[in-house]
Amino acid sequence: NAGVTQTPKFQVLKTGQSMTLQCAQDMNHEYMSWYRQDPGMGLRLIHYSVGAGITDQGEVPNGYNVSRSTTEDFPLRLLSAAPSQTSVYFCASSRTGVAEAFFGQGTRLTVV
Amino acid sequence: ILNVEQSPQSLHVQEGDSTNFTCSFPSSNFYALHWYRWETAKSPEALFVMTLNGDEKKKGRISATLNTKEGYSYLYIKGSQPEDSATYLCAFCGGDGNKLVFGAGTILRVKS
Numbered sequence: 001n002a003g004v005t006q007t008p009k010f011q012v013l014k015t016g017q018s019m020t021l022q023c024a025q026d027m028n029h030e031y032m033s034w035y036r037q038d039p040g041m042g043l044r045l046i047h048y049s050v051g052a053g054i055t056d057q058g059e060v061p062n063g064y065n066v067s068r069s070t071t072e073d074f075p076l077r078l079l080s081a082a083p084s085q086t087s088v089y090f091c092a093s094s095r096t097g098v099a100e101a102f103f104g105q106g107t108r109l110t111v112v
Numbered sequence: 113i114l115n116v117e118q119s120p121q122s123l124h125v126q127e128g129d130s131t132n133f134t135c136s137f138p139s140s141n142f143y144a145l146h147w148y149r150w151e152t153a154k155s156p157e158a159l160f161v162m163t164l165n166g167d168e169k170k171k172g173r174i175s176a177t178l179n180t181k182e183g184y185s186y187l188y189i190k191g192s193q194p195e196d197s198a199t200y201l202c203a204f205c206g207g208d209g210n211k212l213v214f215g216a217g218t219i220l221r222v223k224s
Contacts, residue, residue: 031210042116042201042216043156050210058211090155097210098144100158101203 002026006091006104013081013111021076021107023091031094032074033101036060036087043090049074050097081111114138116204118215125192126223132188133218135202139183144205146212147176147187151198159187159200192222 007022025032033048035058045058049068063085065077074093078085088108092101117136125131137145144163148156160169165180173190189196199219203212 033212035214040216043203043214045211045213048211056210059213097208097212098161098163098205100146100161101148101156101212103155103157105155 004091004093004102004104006107008107011109015081015111017081019078021089023074023104024072025093029093029095031097033092034076035090038087083111086111114204114206114213116213116215118202118218120218122219124221127193129192130190131192132186133200135185135215137183137204138206139181141206142180143209145178145185146203148201149198150201156201194222194224196220197222
């Protein structure tokens with residue numbers, strides 16, 4: 001099983017550019033989420049979804065959009081990249097909100 | 113914003129030492145407490161998911177306890193080995209049961 005697949009693994013953007021981080025899971029999980037990881041701050045929740053067609057904001061949603069048109073995919077869109085969005089991004093999925101989360105391999109994003 | 117605290121921030125021990133970490137979380141609206149192991153250049157992987165007050169979980173040399181009434185969990189590693197070197201994250205699932213709030217992690221380095 002592939003589990004949770006994130007692309008790309010690395011990306012450099014210029015300030016103001018937009019891009020989409022892709023996330024796909026093949027475990028038929030209802031719950032999917034996006035986190036960013038910054039030094040000394042642990043994983044912070046950006047957006048999450050409890051099923052296809054349903055999304056909600058997490059702790060740090062500003063500057064990011066999500067959609068969930070299928071169970072498998074949960075892309076994260078950066079609308080207008082800013083240096084403050086330089087971070088490592090992780091996508092995760094789980095069977096329920098309480099169950100263990102399975103993480104993708106991460107995307108290291110640098111905004112210059 | 114829910115507050116999840118982990119201590120210590122980092123720990124350096126000798127091979128064979130036993131060690132323990134603490135995770136503090138809100139004592140109300142509790143759904144679950146997760147522990148994850150995060151090795152450098154990899155993704156976090158779940159160690160334990162605990163849902164009941166008094167839960168004790170064990171996997172090999174690693175064990176965890178849970179006290180939901182006072183809002184803390186301990187992770188124990190018996191006879192640390194160099195391959196135990198990693199960041200250990202705890203995550204609290206509360207509120208509506210749909211989100212995980214992560215602590216900043218404890219970095220463990222085991223010297224041989």
